[in-house]
Amino acid sequence: MLALALLALLLWSVVYPNVAVIVGSFERGLGDWRAFAASPADLDALRGTIIVSIGSVVAALLVGVPLAFLLTRTEFRGRRVLSGVATLPAALPPLVGVLAFLFLYGESGVVTRLVQRLFGLHEPPWTLTGLTAVIFVHAYTMYVYVFLFVSAGLERYDTTLDEAAMGLGASRTLLLRRITLPLLTPSLAGAMLLVFMSALGSFSAPYVFGGGARVLATQILVSKLNGALGLAYVETTVLAVTAVLALLLLRWLEGRRRYSMAGKGRATRSALRSPVARALLPAAAAAVVILLVLPHAMVVLVSFARDGAWTTQLLPPEYTLDNYRKLATDQELWRPITNSVWMSVLATAANAVVCFAIAYVVVLSRAPGRKALALLAALPWAIPATAIALGLAATFDRNVPAQLRILLVGTFWILPLAYFIRNIPIVTSAIEGSLRQMDATLEDAARGLGASRWLALRRVVLPAARPGLVAGTMLAGVAAVGEFVASVVLYTHSNRPISVEILAQVRSLSFGTAAAYSVLLILLVLAITVGARWLEGRVAESERTVNAA
Amino acid sequence: MRSADPLRRTLTLACLALVAACGKGDGRTVLTVYSPHGKELLEYYEQGFERTHPDVDVQWVDMGSQEVLDRLRAEKANPQADLWFGAPAEIFARAAGEGLLAPYTPTWADKVPADARDAGAAWFGTYLTPEVIAYNNHAVTAAEAPKDWDDVLDPKWKGKVLIRDPIASGSMRAIFGAVLARSVVRTGSTAEGWEWLRRLDANTKEYVLNPALLYQKLGREEGTITLYNMPDIATLEQRTKTPVGYVIPSSGTPLLVDAIAVVKGAKHGDLATQFYEYVSTPQALRDAAVKFLRIPARTDIPTDSLPEIVRRARTEVKPMAGDQKLQRDSLDAWMKYWDANIRNSRRGK
Numbered sequence: 011m012l013a014l015a016l017l018a019l020l021l022w023s024v025v026y027p028n029v030a031v032i033v034g035s036f037e038r039g040l041g042d043w044r045a046f047a048a049s050p051a052d053l054d055a056l057r058g059t060i061i062v063s064i065g066s067v068v069a070a071l072l073v074g075v076p077l078a079f080l081l082t083r084t085e086f087r088g089r090r091v092l093s094g095v096a097t098l099p100a101a102l103p104p105l106v107g108v109l110a111f112l113f114l115y116g117e118s119g120v121v122t123r124l125v126q127r128l129f130g131l132h133e134p135p136w137t138l139t140g141l142t143a144v145i146f147v148h149a150y151t152m153y154v155y156v157f158l159f160v161s162a163g164l165e166r167y168d169t170t171l172d173e174a175a176m177g178l179g180a181s182r183t184l185l186l187r188r189i190t191l192p193l194l195t196p197s198l199a200g201a202m203l204l205v206f207m208s209a210l211g212s213f214s215a216p217y218v219f220g221g222g223a224r225v226l227a228t229q230i231l232v233s234k235l236n237g238a239l240g241l242a243y244v245e246t247t248v249l250a251v252t253a254v255l256a257l258l259l260l261r262w263l264e265g266r267r268r269y270s271m272a273g274k275g276r277a278t279r280s281a282l283r284s285p286v287a288r289a290l291l292p293a294a295a296a297a298v299v300i301l302l303v304l305p306h307a308m309v310v311l312v313s314f315a316r317d318g319a320w321t322t323q324l325l326p327p328e329y330t331l332d333n334y335r336k337l338a339t340d341q342e343l344w345r346p347i348t349n350s351v352w353m354s355v356l357a358t359a360a361n362a363v364v365c366f367a368i369a370y371v372v373v374l375s376r377a378p379g380r381k382a383l384a385l386l387a388a389l390p391w392a393i394p395a396t397a398i399a400l401g402l403a404a405t406f407d408r409n410v411p412a413q414l415r416i417l418l419v420g421t422f423w424i425l426p427l428a429y430f431i432r433n434i435p436i437v438t439s440a441i442e443g444s445l446r447q448m449d450a451t452l453e454d455a456a457r458g459l460g461a462s463r464w465l466a467l468r469r470v471v472l473p474a475a476r477p478g479l480v481a482g483t484m485l486a487g488v489a490a491v492g493e494f495v496a497s498v499v500l501y502t503h504s505n506r507p508i509s510v511e512i513l514a515q516v517r518s519l520s521f522g523t524a525a526a527y528s529v530l531l532i533l534l535v536l537a538i539t540v541g542a543r544w545l546e547g548r549v550a551e552s553e554r555t556v557n558a559a
Numbered sequence: 560m561r562s563a564d565p566l567r568r569t570l571t572l573a574c575l576a577l578v579a580a581c582g583k584g585d586g587r588t589v590l591t592v593y594s595p596h597g598k599e600l601l602e603y604y605e606q607g608f609e610r611t612h613p614d615v616d617v618q619w620v621d622m623g624s625q626e627v628l629d630r631l632r633a634e635k636a637n638p639q640a641d642l643w644f645g646a647p648a649e650i651f652a653r654a655a656g657e658g659l660l661a662p663y664t665p666t667w668a669d670k671v672p673a674d675a676r677d678a679g680a681a682w683f684g685t686y687l688t689p690e691v692i693a694y695n696n697h698a699v700t701a702a703e704a705p706k707d708w709d710d711v712l713d714p715k716w717k718g719k720v721l722i723r724d725p726i727a728s729g730s731m732r733a734i735f736g737a738v739l740a741r742s743v744v745r746t747g748s749t750a751e752g753w754e755w756l757r758r759l760d761a762n763t764k765e766y767v768l769n770p771a772l773l774y775q776k777l778g779r780e781e782g783t784i785t786l787y788n789m790p791d792i793a794t795l796e797q798r799t800k801t802p803v804g805y806v807i808p809s810s811g812t813p814l815l816v817d818a819i820a821v822v823k824g825a826k827h828g829d830l831a832t833q834f835y836e837y838v839s840t841p842q843a844l845r846d847a848a849v850k851f852l853r854i855p856a857r858t859d860i861p862t863d864s865l866p867e868i869v870r871r872a873r874t875e876v877k878p879m880a881g882d883q884k885l886q887r888d889s890l891d892a893w894m895k896y897w898d899a900n901i902r903n904s905r906r907g908k
Contacts, residue, residue: 051899112772118779134781139765218768232726235625236895237632237653318799321778322697408636420637502639503591503620514621518598519771519799 013377016368020386022414023431027401028250028393034404035243042240052245055229059210059249062144062225063256066209067202069149074156074201077298082164085279086288088295095302100154101535102305103492104214105509106528109516110305111147112138112218113312120308123324143219148209150305155208156201163197203260210253211394213495226252227396231499234400243404246397257392306532313525333522337530343523346511347530353422353505354490357429361437362483366475368434369441374450374471391435395495402428403500422505428496433486440482441475448474476549484542488535508534587616590830593627593822594619594644595729597791599798600851601644608837615830623769624650624729631659631822638824641831644838647729648675648684648816649736649887655681661823663832665839670857674883675816682820684856685839686790686847689876690734690812693792695783697802704784707809708738711784712758718907720762721782723773726898729815730788735897736890737813740881749893756897761905774801788815793852793868811877816856 035042046052081093102110114121116138125135138146167190175185191198213227226249233242281288313333315326337343365387371377372384390398406418406427418424448471456466472479494509501510508531515524594601598621605617622630624646631640631654643651643660654660655677662680675684692711694704705711711720725731735756742752764782767773770791777785778801792805819839821831837843844855848869855865862873 049899051902117781118776137765218772232898235629235726236898237628237891238895239632318801321800321802322780403633407633417637420634420639502634503618504639506620516771517621517769519774520598521771521775 012367013371013375013379013383016364016371017379017383017386019364020368020383020389020434023427024386024389024434026414027405028397030405031243031246031250031397031401035240035247037243038240042238042244045238045241046244046248049241051224052226052229052241055224055226055245056248056252058141058216058223058225059227059252061141062148062212062216062223063206063209065141065145066148066152066212067205069145070153070156070205071198071202073149073153075160075198077153078157078160078164080291080295082161083169083279084291085281086295087292088299092295092299095299096157097154098302098306099151101488101532101539102151103494103509103528103531103535104151104212105218105494105512106309106492106531107151107305108147108214108218109512109524109528110308111143111150113308114304115146118322120324121304127324139219140223141225144212144215144223144225147215147219148205148212152205152208155204156198159197159201159204160194163194167193199260199263203257206256206260207253207392210249210256211396211495213394213396227394227495230396230400242400246400250393250397253392253394309525309528309532311525312521313529315522315525317520317522330522333520333526336523337526343511346506346508346527347534349505350491350507350509350531351534353426353429353507354487357426357433357490358483358487360426360430361433361486362479364430365434365437365482366441366479368438369445369475369478370471372438373442373445374453387438388435390431395432395493396499398431399428399496399499402431402496419500420502422502424500424502425497425505425507428500429486429490429493432493432496433489436489437479437482437486440478440485442478444475444478445471473553477546480542480546480549484538487538487542491534491538492531587614588827588830589616589618590642590827590834591640592617592619592642592644592834593622593630593640595622595624595627596645596851597621597794599794600847600853603846603850604834604838604843607843608834611837612830612833617834619644623727625727625732628654628659632657635659635824638822638826640822641825641827642834643820643822644834645685645817645819647688647733648677648682648818649733649890650729651682651818651820652677652887653891654820655679659823661821661825661828663821663835665832665836667839667857667859670859672856672858675818675856677818682818683839684816685819685844686817686853687856688730688815688817688854689789689807689872690730690737690786690815691789691792691805691807693777693785693787693803693805695777695780695802696804698780698783701804704804704806706806708812709755709810711786712755712762714762716784717762718764719783720759720764721773721776721785722759722763722766723770723785723787724766724768726894727769730791731786732890732894733813733815734786736886736893737879737881739889739893740883740886741879743882743885744880753896753901756901757905760901760903761908763906766902774799774803777801777803789872790852790854797852807872807875811879813881814876814878817853 077096081089081096099107113119116122117134119138122134122136125131129135171189172185175189180188211227216223216225216228226245230242230245230249233239233245311326314329314331316328316330316332319328320326368383368387372380372387402424403419405415406424408415409417418427452474453466453470456470457463461469492509493507497507497510498513501507506514508527512524512527512531515521515527592601601619601621605619608617609615620640627643627646628650631638631643634640643654651660660681664680665683668676668680668683671684675687677683692705692708705713705716723731725735738755739749739752742749742755745751765776767776770787773785773787774795776782789805789807792803795801796803796805819835821828821835825831839857841857841860844853844857844860845864847853848855848865852866852868854869854872862870865873
């Protein structure tokens with residue numbers, strides 16, 4: 011019964027809008043598809059999308075893998091600081107990160123001008139436009155996935171295996187090829203998939219640097235603005251299908267080879283032997299730390315800069331508190347912040363309840379249809395946010411109860427719904443992970459001992475699901491509070507979120523206010539992260555007290 | 560179990576505080592205005608209107624002209640806006656054709672020229688907006704700056720021209736449309752116009768997402784020339800420290816009619832018409848001219864009551880030759896063709 015209800019909910023909220031988009035793409039028969047195939051701009055965008063996705067995977071691997079090895083395998087001065095900031099890019103909301111990059115590495119950015127002055131160049135040394143710029147930004151924001159996955163893989167990795175292989179006479183390359191890489195394959199594949207998907211649907215970077223680069227995610231918006239809705243549906247369908255194909259391909263690649271380790275991981279850190287490396291490493295680590303912190307620092311700096319005064323100088327020449335004062339005194343300016351908080355709370359609460367139910371059915375029940383449920387719950391992950399937004403806009407723009415359509419476009423509820431849908435996969439998989447670690451017979455045992463279904467759920471299943479529940483809702487909250495891609499398509503004046511307001515401030519030349527909002531957004535993200543950790547700590551503690559009593 | 564209580568209490572309190580913080584508004588009626596006119600102008604009228612209508616809360620949403628149309632289309636079944644204030648008449652005409660506007664005949668309907676009003680009263684013109692060539696006057700002297708459209712194609716400006724992304728911009732669409740319509744007048748076909756746009760693409764440094772980034776890049780000399788509308792550039796010159804000057808093209812320039820309309824299905828249609836009238840009184844138009852350098856479309860406002868810049872524009876601007884109707888009918892298809900075939904075809908090569 012529960013399984014069926016959940017299945018119906020997912021069919022309605024996840025599948026139905028996307029089907030509406032696909033149907034919409036055929037509204038004029040094959041006309042819009044032909045237009046797509048004949049349009050050089052669209053083919054260019056498709057090519058751009060694939061280049062950006064593959065380029066981002068490569069770039070993220072190049073940054074993330076060495077950093078993961080360095081931080082888990084070696085001991086050097088500055089390691090703690092570096093590992094402390096290594097995940098910082100994840101705390102930078104998408105649009106904010108892109109704007110920070112513009113101020114730093116854009117043609118008239120701080121770093122660009124610094125290099126130009128240091129070397130006495132007449133022209134800026136580089137321009138931050140086109141696909142390269144997009145990949146550059148992605149390398150910064152998305153390497154974190156690779157870093158986290160590979161670090162986790164290395165933590166489980168038993169380094170005595172390496173010693174054994176070396177003892178048997180294996181060379182370093184052989185060791186890498188036959189032991190290290192195969193063992194890290196699941197981590198690498200997972201991370202690559204995540205980066206590929208994120209890059210495929212990435213909107214903010216191509217949107218801002220987009221004059222020169224075309225990708226499908228932004229081309230959809232261009233078509234929509236031009237009034238060619240049919241073409242926008244075709245582009246959305248192509249993007250979503252590409253994503254699903256990539257998902258299947260990578261899953262298949264991942265499944266082909268599986269290695270596992272017997273025994274518990276035992277990673278050891280060793281100091282470097284070469285004195286040159288030992289001397290250089292802290293310096294290199296310091297440089298990396300600076301690179302990682304710079305975008306945040308830039309946002310903070312701009313939030314104190316007086317608007318309009320900064321033209322050809324290296325750094326903003328005048329500073330002020332006005333940008334924050336405006337936020338504190340203007341009711342209207344405060345609205346986007348309460349909007350974002352409120353909508354993420356609603357969406358995340360719904361995620362917690364629904365995704366817990368899904369994970370429960372998938373992991374602990376034998377209900378028919380649970381496989382389909384698991385598949386549907388993972389689907390929004392493969393569908394780019396622009397596609398989700400367009401699907402919602404196409405489906406819920408009118409009240410036709412017979413077609414299960416309710417009017418949500420133009421209302422407050424459309425954004426919480428979008429956030430909810432986008433976060434289903436991450437919350438569900440986090441809870442599933444926790445439930446799988448629980449002994450499945452525990453619940454039966456509790457029932458057998460006379461506990462009601464509700465009691466068993468509350469005292470056995472829920473505590474087991476808790477770590478995943480907290481981690482998943484935390485990630486969902488962070489994603490929702492800074493969400494931009496779906497928001498910019500679906501917002502209305504009454505529910506405009508922070509990210510949309512940042513763009514509006516940029517539009518009205520108030521870069522300082524935009525930066526002040528960005529700083530608040532970063533603080534919100536930090537508050538959610540810290541809050542979740544605190545909550546987890548408190549609950550764990552209270553549970554220990556209960557058990558002891 | 561007791562130890563969990565404080566935690567639960569904290570959470571409950573936090574939720575309550577949140578609900579309280581998100582309490583809805585202050586009981587005033589909300590009038591929603593979609594407009595690309597920019598914060599300063601909108602805030603000015605908002606405050607003025609709210610002074611005489613204390614029970615009304617004017618909320619404006621600032622977005623590109625083309626984005627307004629897109630939004631009205633999406634919200635057709637549940638209109639969120641009451642009034643649409645500002646965009647080229649061409650875009651209003653399309654919205655009227657799609658049944659997105661509610662006809663309203665303002666009290667001053669007969670005071671605007673025939674091409675600044677819709678036959679069905681769906682929209683009326685408020686401002687006339689000439690397009691100009693703007694330059695960074697720190698990097699380019701007035702003598703060096705291009706004097707006419709064709710001067711912008713000079714190879715010496717290669718890699719120096721910044722163009723606001725034309726798809727979302729009413730101004731850029733108007734300029735591109737005028738170039739193509741001029742080509743039809745001169746040669747009978749659009750071929751010459753397309754070649755002109757290709758050469759512009761060759762000189763273009765970058766297509767810029769929004770006006771703010773355009774002004775910033777111009778101010779910071781990432782490029783030194785751009786094409787944009789006079790009021791925005793003149794405001795930028797007067798209001799900020801951005802080093803910018805502009806030239807009214809000598810051979811003529813598209814003179815956009817910037818219009819206003821009530822949204823069909825508006826929840827506060829009555830208030831919308833009141834605001835409509837409020838922003839188009841002679842006094843309000845003079846204010847717009849003095850403070851925001853807008854050129855009034857109403858002809859019953861004496862030129863000598865207007866500031867110098869606006870007077871100059873009113874007398875110096877020659878409308879560009881071209882069939883207005885052809886432009887209105889073809890612009891969408893033209894922009895699509897441009898986006899697919901001309902954007903980036905020669906840029907940076």
